Amino acid sequence: MLLRNNESGHRRPNSRELDALAGAGVVCSEFCYGRGREIFGESERAQYFYQIKCGAVRTCRLLADGRRQITAFYLPGDIFGIENGPAHRFTAEAIIRTTVQLTKRENVVPGDKNAVVTNNILKLVTRNLQHAESHLLLLGRQTSIEKVAAFLIEMDERSAAAGVICLPMSRRDIADYLGLALETVSRVMSLLRDENVLIFLDQSQRQIVLRDRTKLVKLASWVQSRDTVPM
Amino acid sequence: MLLRNNESGHRRPNSRELDALAGAGVVCSEFCYGRGREIFGESERAQYFYQIKCGAVRTCRLLADGRRQITAFYLPGDIFGIENGPAHRFTAEAIIRTTVQLTKRENVVPGDKNAVVTNNILKLVTRNLQHAESHLLLLGRQTSIEKVAAFLIEMDERSAAAGVICLPMSRRDIADYLGLALETVSRVMSLLRDENVLIFLDQSQRQIVLRDRTKLVKLASWVQSRDTVPM
DNA sequence: CGCCCCTTTGAAGCATATCAAACCGCGTGG
DNA sequence: CCACGCGGTTTGATATGCTTCAAAGGGGCG
Numbered sequence: 001m002l003l004r005n006n007e008s009g010h011r012r013p014n015s016r017e018l019d020a021l022a023g024a025g026v027v028c029s030e031f032c033y034g035r036g037r038e039i040f041g042e043s044e045r046a047q048y049f050y051q052i053k054c055g056a057v058r059t060c061r062l063l064a065d066g067r068r069q070i071t072a073f074y075l076p077g078d079i080f081g082i083e084n085g086p087a088h089r090f091t092a093e094a095i096i097r098t099t100v101q102l103t104k105r106e107n108v109v110p111g112d113k114n115a116v117v118t119n120n121i122l123k124l125v126t127r128n129l130q131h132a133e134s135h136l137l138l139l140g141r142q143t144s145i146e147k148v149a150a151f152l153i154e155m156d157e158r159s160a161a162a163g164v165i166c167l168p169m170s171r172r173d174i175a176d177y178l179g180l181a182l183e184t185v186s187r188v189m190s191l192l193r194d195e196n197v198l199i200f201l202d203q204s205q206r207q208i209v210l211r212d213r214t215k216l217v218k219l220a221s222w223v224q225s226r227d228t229v230p231m
Numbered sequence: 232m233l234l235r236n237n238e239s240g241h242r243r244p245n246s247r248e249l250d251a252l253a254g255a256g257v258v259c260s261e262f263c264y265g266r267g268r269e270i271f272g273e274s275e276r277a278q279y280f281y282q283i284k285c286g287a288v289r290t291c292r293l294l295a296d297g298r299r300q301i302t303a304f305y306l307p308g309d310i311f312g313i314e315n316g317p318a319h320r321f322t323a324e325a326i327i328r329t330t331v332q333l334t335k336r337e338n339v340v341p342g343d344k345n346a347v348v349t350n351n352i353l354k355l356v357t358r359n360l361q362h363a364e365s366h367l368l369l370l371g372r373q374t375s376i377e378k379v380a381a382f383l384i385e386m387d388e389r390s391a392a393a394g395v396i397c398l399p400m401s402r403r404d405i406a407d408y409l410g411l412a413l414e415t416v417s418r419v420m421s422l423l424r425d426e427n428v429l430i431f432l433d434q435s436q437r438q439i440v441l442r443d444r445t446k447l448v449k450l451a452s453w454v455q456s457r458d459t460v461p462m
Numbered sequence: 463c464g465c466c467c468c469t470t471t472g473a474a475g476c477a478t479a480t481c482a483a484a485c486c487g488c489g490t491g492g
Numbered sequence: 493c494c495a496c497g498c499g500g501t502t503t504g505a506t507a508t509g510c511t512t513c514a515a516a517g518g519g520g521c522g
Contacts, residue, residue, distance in 0.1 A: 061368050063452055069368040084357040089364060115346040122353045126315040129356055132363035133320060137292050137300040139370035140410030144510070171469065179371030181511050186470055203518065205469065221294055375478070401500065412479050417502055434486070436501065 018051045018079065018103045021120045028102050033094035039081075042091045046083040048102040052076050055098025056168035059090040060176065070177040072131060073169060075158055082124050096168045139179045142221065147178040148188040149220035152198070156210055164201065165208040192216070252280070252310070252339060252351045259333050264325035270312075273322045277314040279333040283307050286329025287399035290321040291407065301408040303362060304400060306389055313355050327399045370410045373452065378409040379419040380451035383429070387441055395432065396439040423447075 018027050030053065033039055039050065039057065050057075057074040071090060074080045080092060083105075108117055138150055151174060152165065159165050167174075171189075175182040189205065192198050197215050201207035210216060261284065264270055270281065270288065281288075288305040302321060305311045311323060314336075339348055369381055382405060383396065390396050398405075402420075406413040420436065423429050428446050432438035441447060 061364075063368070063372060065452075067372040069371045071364055071367055084353060089361065115349060118346055118349045118353060122315060122349060122356065125353065125356050125360055129360040129363060130320065132360060132367060133292075133302055135367055136302055136363060136370060137294070139367060140300045140407075141294060141298040170467090176371075182468095183470080183512080184510060187510095190470070203469095221296075402502095403500085413500095414480080414502080415478060418478095421502070434501095 018049065018101055021049070021079070021103070021108060021117070021124075028104050028107075030099055030101050032097065032099045035094060035096050037094045039092040039094060039098075039100070040088050042089065043087050045086060046081065046088050047105055048081060049079060049105060049108060050081040050092075050100045050102060051079045053099040053101060055100075056095040057092055057098055057100075058095055058169065058173055058177075059092045061090055068176045069179070070173060071135075072128075073173075073177065075168075076160065079124060082121060082128070084121065084125060095173065144178075144180055144184050144188055145191070145219055146221050147180060148174075148185060148192070149216050151178055152192075152208070152210065153213075153216060153220055156213070163209060165210070167206045167208065192219075252334070252348070252355075259335050259338075261330055261332055263328065263330045266325060266327050268325045270323040270325060270329075270331070271319050273320065274318050276317060277312065277319050278336055279312060280310060280336060280339060281312040281323075281331045281333060282310045284330040284332060286331075287326040288323055288329055288331075289326050289400065289404055289408075290323045292321055299407045300410070301404060302366070303359075304404075304408065306399075307391065310355060313352060313359070315352065315356060326404065375409075375411055375415050375419055376422070376450055377452050378411060379405075379416060379423070380447050382409055383423075383439070383441065384444075384447060384451055387444070394440060396441070398437045398439065423450075 028048075033055075040046070040048075042061065052074055054076050056076075057078075057080060058070050059072050059074070059080060060068050060070040062068050072080070073095070081088065083089070108121070138147055142150070155165050155167065169177075171182040171185045174180075175185045178185065189198075193200065195215070197212045197219070198208050198210050201209060259279070264286075271277070271279075273292065283305055285307050287307075288309075288311060289301050290303050290305070290311060291299050291301040293299050303311070304326070312319065314320065339352070369378055373381070386396050386398065400408075402413040402416045405411075406416045409416065420429075424431065426446070428443045428450070429439050429441050432440060
């Protein structure tokens with residue numbers, strides 16, 4: 001439920017949503033990034049807002065020695081790159097071939113004159129904040145199984161195709177999102193498969209069908225309030 | 232630099248800051264909470280905004296089995312309890328005897344009519360978000376030494392009394408903030424003492440003087456961008 | 463075909479958690 | 493006054509969950 005502009009669990013990309021954010025007629029252009037390409041870098045000047053038409057994006061921060069923390073994954077329909085300051089605080093990269101719509105930031109400056117815009121930005125920032133807050137609990141206090149389970153539940157809820165989760169990201173991406181080693185992610189996934197919680201559809205293990213959501217929720221130590229707080 | 236309303240590193244409590252947030256004359260009243268007292272609970276209706284006059288507050292989330300993640304500490308001058316929704320997403324508790332100023336939430340509703348208020352709330356929410364984002368990297372990818380070092384640097388920067396850090400919170404609180412066991416926090420503190428990075432002033436080990444900030448910063452794997460992003 | 467990336471799985475190592483004990487200061491009540 | 497309990501801290505010993513290192517297999521693509 002991260003940064004989604006509409007409220008329904010399953011949604012389709014909506015090309016008018018950035019318009020809704022800023023008024024009308026501000027969507028500048030579209031752009032396509034190849035797999036692995038950087039969309040913007042940490043501490044770069046924030047020039048645009050982005051909405052994903054198709055593809056998937058990760059935002060992350062790096063430590064000097066290469067350790068990486070992914071803060072969020074963005075899927076079709078999601079808006080990212082919102083900054084209330086001059087510079088981006090993350091690197092954003094296309095996980096797979098990704099098309100985004102761009103909006104010039106100057107067109108969406110929160111300011112006294114345009115309360116609607118400010119309000120919409122506030123909503124998006126609040127949503128980001130809620131997601132980050134939930135993730136704090138996950139990273140700080142949950143076990144590897146709980147982390148992977150929570151990740152799968154999140155992806156399931158965000159999944160456009162009901163019934164099957166198609167993961168665009170690698171095990172390494174998932175690991176860097178959950179604060180685990182990629183091998184640990186793999187092991188937990190295998191364990192969940194062995195426990196009949198899920199099955200893999202394809203050889204690459206990127207397509208998943210959940211067989212037992214109840215069990216998965218239990219494994220996640222799911223807290224009611226996690227991401228379901230109404231705005 | 233969390234949720235501080237002015238920009239200077241060292242600041243004094245400013246009784247007019249909640250006024251500044253919402254216009255003038257909206258500060259309702261003062262209230263005092265004893266040590267350990269709950270100020271508001273998770274999922275309670277958010278009725279007030281709070282600014283600390285004196286004392287210290289922690290906000291946290293709990294798992295069913297008692298695991299706890301503290302998301303932030305608030306010190307004199309800091310504003311907390313800002314919600315852009317109807318309910319609080321955390322529990323807030325007084326760490327020590329704490330006096331707060333309250334503002335009725337209805338007086339500070341972000342809305343189309345009052346862009347100034349919305350903008351101020353946006354600033355506060357953004358600051359919370361930045362803090363949470365930095366904490367994600369800390370929790371997900373940093374070692375116990377880096378965590379404690381980063382915590383000490385944060386507290387040093389927020390410390391009103393230059394030169395000495397007075398910790399209002401216990402080792403357990405620190406541990407739940409950093410995603411560690413309390414014993415680990417204690418061990419790292421001792422290690423830092425043995426390495427002449429800091430000394431304790433009192434028997435209770437709650438008053439700390441940093442002897443070697445350079446070394447501490449190195450130990451923290453300090454990233455320039457951590458909390459210093461300008462608004 | 464051959465290379466590279468991704469994934470899985472096993473074995474070993476390590477950082478941190480857990481369990482335990484001791485000390486200290488403080489407040490309470492006998 | 494002292495005894496006592498209690499919460500907080502430190503420190504040591506042990507346990508363990510996760511990481512690291514390593515190897516093997518599959519698939520895609522030039």
